[in-house]
Amino acid sequence: MAFDRFIAICKPLRYAAILTPPRITKMGLVAVLRGVAIIFPVPFLLKRFRFCRANILSHSYCLHQEVMKLACSDITVNSIYGLCTTLLTVGLDSLLIFLSYVMILKTVLSIASHTECLRALNTCVSHLCAILVFYTPDIGLAVTHRFGNSSSHLLQTVLGYVYLLVPPLINPIVYSVKSKHLRERIIRAFVK
Template sequence: MGLVAVLRAMVIILPLPFLLKQFRYSRANVLSHSYCLHQEVMKMGCSDITVNSIYGLFTKLLTMGLDSLLIFLSYVMILKTVLSIASHAECLRALNTCVSHLCAVLLFYTPEISLSVIHRFGKGSSPLLQVLLGYISLLLPPLMNPIVYSVKSKHLRVRIIRVFIK
């Protein structure tokens, strides 16, 4: 499965630098993000970027859409199995775990999709918003993952609530 994931990423992402290389660049080569974002480099080109924009959006939707669909189907199968054989307490525990996993997935995908949509369709959007969403999509998932999973534990949940109440 790991090899399939690596091969899929290579097949989908590898054409992007070659598509960017065919452009002529005459504007300032200053990126607003601290990392090389495809949409931003694409907008620096003086040539027609329609094909590149469509391919970039297609890859984003294909990878995230396919991943989301597979995650959803796996949770449907897990919940179907758990709800058919488990007791009421075990069902609640399984649902609690599934909700945490789904929250973590949403925390990862939502900023990433928002950034992609704003870069492609938000012509009048603030550059500050684009930079802020870029950093949120990089930093939010790894920072929030421990919090999402620790809220499940009653002991940790009580301590977190105690910190915010003081």
């Protein structure tokens, strides 16, 4: 999406020529393959463990960090792999998003009109909010499971559900708040 915003702001007249359906399809395929490549080794890393503790998970889905803690074997390799993949994916995504927004800011600040400059920056606000809504629970969950051994299981469970449910629920709201018509209806629904 950061690349989409970059093209829309920096090269608006060439948007359709740059982001063609085949190119978008290839970009989507690369994203899917990246996800598969990161997740594919996890079952094999978990399969080599011997489990001797109770097999009750606190989440409604199988979380790698939690399954690792049920093992009686040494989990160092899995812990390092999980932390590296989290840092690499979040770090790489953040770096690419940051570079994209640096280029967007460079282009926007070169616009002479202050009003046009603010309007161009306004298109990026929703995207940045969506990124924060997605990455904050993800990072919080990863850190809590890795370093929060003394934290309560309730906190880990709540963070797991926040990570799973909040981003898809909040994402449409983040993007629709900019619409004046929808914003007025949302305000009316809460003010009643």
